[in-house]
Amino acid sequence: MLTSYDMNGITDSSSWDMNADFWDQAMGDDLNEYHRKTIRPYVLALLGPIENETVLDIACGNGSFSALLDRMGADVTAFDFSEKMIEIATARWKDSNVRFLICDAADEDKITQLGSEKFSKAVSTMALMDIADIKPLAKALRNVLKPGGIFVFVTQHPCFITLTDRYMTEHSYEGEALAGQPVKHLYFHRSLHDLLSPFFENGFMIDALWETCFKNKERPEVLIIRAVLAG
Numbered sequence: 001m002l003t004s005y006d007m008n009g010i011t012d013s014s015s016w017d018m019n020a021d022f023w024d025q026a027m028g029d030d031l032n033e034y035h036r037k038t039i040r041p042y043v044l045a046l047l048g049p050i051e052n053e054t055v056l057d058i059a060c061g062n063g064s065f066s067a068l069l070d071r072m073g074a075d076v077t078a079f080d081f082s083e084k085m086i087e088i089a090t091a092r093w094k095d096s097n098v099r100f101l102i103c104d105a106a107d108e109d110k111i112t113q114l115g116s117e118k119f120s121k122a123v124s125t126m127a128l129m130d131i132a133d134i135k136p137l138a139k140a141l142r143n144v145l146k147p148g149g150i151f152v153f154v155t156q157h158p159c160f161i162t163l164t165d166r167y168m169t170e171h172s173y174e175g176e177a178l179a180g181q182p183v184k185h186l187y188f189h190r191s192l193h194d195l196l197s198p199f200f201e202n203g204f205m206i207d208a209l210w211e212t213c214f215k216n217k218e219r220p221e222v223l224i225i226r227a228v229l230a231g
């Protein structure tokens, strides 16, 4: 059993900076097989039409999903708090129209400054479990999404995938997103209540979800949710 820690608002991009090259090599231009089979088709289905939409990609990593949305005709802004990830994404996707920014998902003011009601859609793939505090993000999304806008997010399934024995109490623990990554990073476990309440409190309603798993296993590893901002 791994050591678990109380949530203490740690937000440290250094481990992601150290893992950025490894992550980029694993994801490449087209993401890895896990992403392509377990995440991408469901996220695209829940996002719906993409052409001419203004989309915010939160915690974008090496930007491969952001670039896909760009190729599908969206106007994409993407951010990550790891300077190294953004450096890599900017270089890899230099010929795209994606605007890559360094920004912490816990920085409500900086996200809000992107523009009131600027985006019709927001997305975040496999990152909410890596973000120390999701309450500022929920508040910021209420400001930057248009009324009726959607936020599709993908996170590690909190009921089936947590590496400690605590479910009810929010806590963090060290783990690996990819086997063999240079350093471990912190995961932040939240119950379904703690995961979803910040969005309910900011006017979002859930209208669709998927629970998916790699290679047809019976225990879902991934939770994919579409939250709609009340119009």
Ligand SMILES: C[S@@+](CC[C@H](N)C(=O)[O-])C[C@H]1O[C@@H](n2cnc3c(N)ncnc32)[C@H](O)[C@@H]1O
Pocket (backbone or CB within 6 Å): 011, 013, 016, 027, 058, 059, 060, 061, 062, 065, 079, 080, 081, 082, 085, 103, 104, 105, 106, 124, 125, 126, 127, 130, 131, 132, 177
């Ligand atoms: C598992 S990776 C997923 C990257 C990308 N979304 C994908 O699906 O390939 C998690 C990403 O979340 C970023 N991240 C973690 N905490 C963050 C925060 N507070 N603000 C912004 N990005 C964060 C990390 O730097 C990392 O790039």
